[in-house]
Amino acid sequence: MDESKRKAFAEDGAILMEGCLNKEQLQLCRDVFDWGIENPGPGASSMFDGTEQRSHVDNANPFAKARLDELVGKLPLGQMFADLWGSKHVWYFAEELFLKTGGKAARSSWHQDTSYLPWAGSHWGNAWITFEAVPKRNALEVVRGSHHGTQYDGTTFKSVDDPTDPLHGDAAVPFWPRMPDIEAERSANPNAYDILSWAINPGDVLVLHPGTLHGGAPTDADFPDRHTLVLRFFGDDATFRPLPENSRSGYSKAGVLFADEIAHLKSGDPFRAPCFRQVV
Numbered sequence: 702m703d704e705s706k707r708k709a710f711a712e713d714g715a716i717l718m719e720g721c722l723n724k725e726q727l728q729l730c731r732d733v734f735d736w737g738i739e740n741p742g743p744g745a746s747s748m749f750d751g752t753e754q755r756s757h758v759d760n761a762n763p764f765a766k767a768r769l770d771e772l773v774g775k776l777p778l779g780q781m782f783a784d785l786w787g788s789k790h791v792w793y794f795a796e797e798l799f800l801k802t803g804g805k806a807a808r809s810s811w812h813q814d815t816s817y818l819p820w821a822g823s824h825w826g827n828a829w830i831t832f833e834a835v836p837k838r839n840a841l842e843v844v845r846g847s848h849h850g851t852q853y854d855g856t857t858f859k860s861v862d863d864p865t866d867p868l869h870g871d872a873a874v875p876f877w878p879r880m881p882d883i884e885a886e887r888s889a890n891p892n893a894y895d896i897l898s899w900a901i902n903p904g905d906v907l908v909l910h911p912g913t914l915h916g917g918a919p920t921d922a923d924f925p926d927r928h929t930l931v932l933r934f935f936g937d938d939a940t941f942r943p944l945p946e947n948s949r950s951g952y953s954k955a956g957v958l959f960a961d962e963i964a965h966l967k968s969g970d971p972f973r974a975p976c977f978r979q980v981v
Contacts, residue, residue, distance in 0.1 A: 702784035710785055711823070714913035715843040717899045718781065721906040722830070726776055731832050733772050734930045737765050737798050744957070756806040761795035761958045769796050769932075770978045778828050778906070778932060779980030785908070786824045788936030791981035792973075795958060797931040801918070804925030809918055810864040811883045813847070814911030816855030817868070818956050819944050819963070820972065824936030829907035831929045837900040839927065841907060841918045844883070845895040848912035853880045857950075870949035877945065883914070934980070941966035 710716045722730065742762030773779065773793045783791045799809075814820070814827070829841060854877045855868030865880040867873065886893040898917070901907060909915060911933070920927055941963065943954035955963050962974045 702781065707785055707787070710826075710908065710910070713843075713845045713897060714848040715845075715897050715907065715909040715915075717901065718906045718908055719902075720904050721777065721781065722904045724904070727830075727832070727904055729772055729775055730830055730930050731928075733765065733768050733796075734798060734832070734928060736768060737762055737796070738800060740764055756809075757798070757800040759798040761797075765796070769793070773932060773978065773980055776932075778934065781906075781908075782824075782826050782934045782936060783981045785826070786936045786938070788824050788938065788981075790979060791934055791936050792939075792977040792979050794933040794935055794977060797933070799918075799927070799929040799931070801920045801927045802925065804920050804922045806920045806927075807861065808884070809916045810856045810858055811844075811880060811914050811916035812856055812858075813853060813914055815852060815942075816877070817944075817952075818911070818958065819942050819954065819966075820911060820935075820939065821942035822935075822939040822972070823910075824938040825911050826934050827909050827911050828932045828934065829909065829929065830932065831901055831927060832903055833924075833927055834903060835901040835918075835927065836924055837898055839918060839920060839924045840898045840901055841909075841915055843897045843909055844914040845897050847914040848910040852877050852912070853914075854878065855950075856880055868948070868950050869945045869952075872945035872948045883916070935972055935977075937971075939972040941968065941970045941972050943968055 706716055741759050742764055745759040747757055779791045854873040856864055857866045857868055860866045865882050867879055944952050944956055953960050959976055962976045
């Protein structure tokens with residue numbers, strides 16, 4: 702870890718850590734990924750279900766928790782985040798699995814994870830791990846510095862025709878405005894947003910702050926399949942920020958992941974609970 706990486710992550714919200722995982726560590730990740738696909742959790746879903754652009758998503762599978770807690774103890778990611786943030790402690794939150802196959806999976810709609818999860822603070826990080834060499838055109842995209850900007854309402858991921866379909870709706874107004882149609886704006890003006898993206902090789906880890914606007918990573922005929930494991934971590938400067946009350950999504954203030962375990966937290970409290978494994 703060098704100071705340029707720390708500065709880039711703090712200011713831009715995303716960096717590429719090249720060669721972060723060796724072959725053995727990457728295989729451990731793939732084994733857990735494959736197990737999770739074969740044994741989906743109760744929250745597994747499909748984005749754009751019913752269309753040819755469908756893709757499989759699973760979050761915080763309770764059946765896989767023991768496997769994931771064991772996995773993160775064998776990876777260098779905890780210490781990497783400690784060095785990146787300057788945090789004395791690092792905890793592991795949970796995993797997310799993405800599976801896109803068939804060469805027709807659409808872009809994932811632009812969003813901020815902090816629209817769905819009750820997170821605030823600078824010590825949050827998603828480690829985006831893919832098992833294929835991903836061309837830049839098929840990679841995840843991030844709006845540079847957007848974790849310092851507006852917090853938007855989320856999208857439901859249910860409408861191919863409306864990528865801004867509000868998650869919380871009126872409950873988020875006026876504090877969280879509706880997500881802009883970033884792709885429509887980029888079609889009209891390719892320079893409308895300052896976009897970060899990288900071609901990614903197996904072993905590289907794309908690290909992003911979950912408050913950034915991010916999306917993309919479609920598949921196509923030349924790159925038909927993508928298997929991605931996302932591991933989420935947090936550090937000392939991670940606090941609880943409740944989600945909007947009376948959301949049209951039906952989410953509680955604590956969201957839907959570990960909601961019971963963190964239900965006692967109040968706005969501004971350190972984000973802590975015994976269910977999250979400490980890795981540093």
